[in-house]
Amino acid sequence: EQIRKTQIQLMGVEAQLAQALPELQNLQPPHLDEIIPAVARQIPQDGVLVEVVTARPFQAKTDEPDKRWGPPRFVALLLFPDQKIVSVDLGLVEDMDQAGRALLAGLRSPKSNPVAAAQAMYQRVFAPLTPHLIGKKEVFLSPDGSLHMIPFDALHDGTDYLLGRYRFHYLTSGRDLLHHHLPALAHFPV
Numbered sequence: 001e002q003i004r005k006t007q008i009q010l011m012g013v014e015a016q017l018a019q020a021l022p023e024l025q026n027l028q029p030p031h032l033d034e035i036i037p038a039v040a041r042q043i044p045q046d047g048v049l050v051e052v053v054t055a056r057p058f059q060a061k062t063d064e065p066d067k068r069w070g071p072p073r074f075v076a077l078l079l080f081p082d083q084k085i086v087s088v089d090l091g092l093v094e095d096m097d098q099a100g101r102a103l104l105a106g107l108r109s110p111k112s113n114p115v116a117a118a119q120a121m122y123q124r125v126f127a128p129l130t131p132h133l134i135g136k137k138e139v140f141l142s143p144d145g146s147l148h149m150i151p152f153d154a155l156h157d158g159t160d161y162l163l164g165r166y167r168f169h170y171l172t173s174g175r176d177l178l179h180h181h182l183p184a185l186a187h188f189p190v
Contacts, residue, residue: 035175040083042177047138049079049174050129054093054144074125074144078132079174088128097146099124107154118156126155126162133166142171 043049057070074090090096103121106114125147133139141152148170153163162168171177 035178036079036083036085039174039177040079040081043079043081043140044138045081046136047081047140048133048136049140049142049171049177051077051079051142051174052090052125052144052147053077074147076129078129086132088132090125090128093145096124100146100150103154104149107151114154115156118154118161119158121150122155122157122162125150126152127157137167138169139166140169140171140174140177142173142176 039049052074054072055075056072059068059070062068072093074093074096076088076090078086078088080086099117099121103114103117106112106117139152143150152166152168153161155162
């Protein structure tokens with residue numbers, strides 16, 4: 001009963017805030033079934049949203065309860081302006097974390113040559129995406145876990161760094177695009 005009363009009070013306070021601050025109405029996200037179309041409309045034609053999430057695959061064929069869930073993996077979900085969605089398995093989180101630590105260590109030390117680590121990280125996290133990025137220049141990234149520390153401009157494809165080839169925008173979530181401030185999006189050059 002106390003929880004119900006508190007929830008009613010909360011709804012009343014929220015209604016008062018909404019009336020006192022009409023700009024809050026503009027900050028309300030669209031309904032769940034409208035989010036993908038709304039986000040896709042914010043992606044330029046030469047752009048793509050890349051949300052990287054952590055997933056643990058379900059192992060249905062095992063009888064051991066502690067082995068039902070596989071090790072964590074990174075999965076990239078790409079959303080295009082036409083609302084097309086593509087998923088790409090990027091591999092084990094543990095392997096990606098190790099490659100990321102090596103890259104960051106190489107970038108931090110002025111005496112090191114980070115090219116090999118930048119190539120290894122490129123092969124793990126970006127090369128699997130490239131078949132889907134033909135004609136794309138604007139890459140809106142929402143990386144999960146340790147990947148949020150990786151400067152994607154510093155990845156090396158074996159020929160050159162990605163700096164200048166793509167314009168990377170770092171987001172906390174693809175829903176950040178709904179705030180209608182594309183020009184102010186973070187762009188972190190190396």
